[in-house]
Amino acid sequence: MPQSNQSKPGYLSRGLRQRELCEHLGMNYREVAQAARKLGLSTHAYVQQQTQWQLRDELYYPPEEKCGDPNDL
Numbered sequence: 001m002p003q004s005n006q007s008k009p010g011y012l013s014r015g016l017r018q019r020e021l022c023e024h025l026g027m028n029y030r031e032v033a034q035a036a037r038k039l040g041l042s043t044h045a046y047v048q049q050q051t052q053w054q055l056r057d058e059l060y061y062p063p064e065e066k067c068g069d070p071n072d073l
Helices: 010-014 018-025 029-039 043-051
Strands: 054-056 059-061
Touching: 018 029, 018 043, 029 043, 043 054, 043 059
Parallel strands: none
Antiparallel strands: 054 059
């Protein structure tokens, strides 16, 4: 049976933890933490700045996904 256009990969619907996102994007988590610390940023702020992924409830979502989309209800 063909998949509908509305089906999304699992990480799009459930989000990724910070380490999962780093692995997904090929980023070294330790290097991310060191760079963030060097800039005086939290790792959350640094990862969002570098990737444009949005942090929501401790999970990251791709930038295309809008926060508070009424279709998510």
